[in-house]
Amino acid sequence: MFEWILSLLSRGGYLAFGWLMFVETVFPPIPSEVLIPLAGFLAAEGTFRLGLVIAVGTLGATLGATFWYWVGWRVGERRMRKFVKKHGRWMTMSPEDVDRTGEWFRRRGIWAVFLARMLPGPRSMISVPAGMARMPMLPFLIATTLGTALWTAFLATLGYILQSQYDRVADFIDPILYALVVVALGYYVVRFIRRRGAR
Numbered sequence: 030m031f032e033w034i035l036s037l038l039s040r041g042g043y044l045a046f047g048w049l050m051f052v053e054t055v056f057p058p059i060p061s062e063v064l065i066p067l068a069g070f071l072a073a074e075g076t077f078r079l080g081l082v083i084a085v086g087t088l089g090a091t092l093g094a095t096f097w098y099w100v101g102w103r104v105g106e107r108r109m110r111k112f113v114k115k116h117g118r119w120m121t122m123s124p125e126d127v128d129r130t131g132e133w134f135r136r137r138g139i140w141a142v143f144l145a146r147m148l149p150g151p152r153s154m155i156s157v158p159a160g161m162a163r164m165p166m167l168p169f170l171i172a173t174t175l176g177t178a179l180w181t182a183f184l185a186t187l188g189y190i191l192q193s194q195y196d197r198v199a200d201f202i203d204p205i206l207y208a209l210v211v212v213a214l215g216y217y218v219v220r221f222i223r224r225r226g227a228r
């Protein structure tokens with residue numbers, strides 16, 4: 030995969046990088062933990078400029094996040110409430126949970142979006158509940174852009190520093206991702222058992 034991405038970026042330049050960042054956010058076939066450090070490596074070689082890598086990567090990922098925000102906006106809380114009413118036990122959610130989540134996002138969602146954009150896993154999907162809750166577009170874009178810029182700068186700089194060993198960046202990120210998955214699964218199991226016991 031590394032060689033294929035390297036070849037694509039070398040031929041397509043910033044346009045290819047921005048496009049891959051957009052695609053990675055909408056449907057992540059290539060993790061940003063691989064893509065961004067590789068662009069940082071190319072900056073260290075002189076093919077790219079580090080500042081432009083951060084700017085283009087942020088733009089591509091922000092556009093992808095905005096796509097998911099639009100999907101959430103189109104679905105809306107009303108449709109989600111109906112879906113949860115029918116299938117909520119498997120999601121460990123009730124229609125009231127949907128209402129509370131929507132209200133929370135409208136009041137404090139900017140911090141959730143900002144922090145999630147720097148976490149492997151939730152960084153793409155956080156845009157959906159933000160859109161469903163009708164979180165105002167401007168705060169969403171500000172939080173998304175800032176969080177994405179920090180994440181992109183962090184990974185690109187690591188790739189720049191490590192240079193030919195850019196693939197080692199995954200060694201730093203993977204344990205975080207695995208820990209998040211374990212915590213999320215544990216949280217789901219606990220909620221499912223509690224809701225079943227309550228019924």
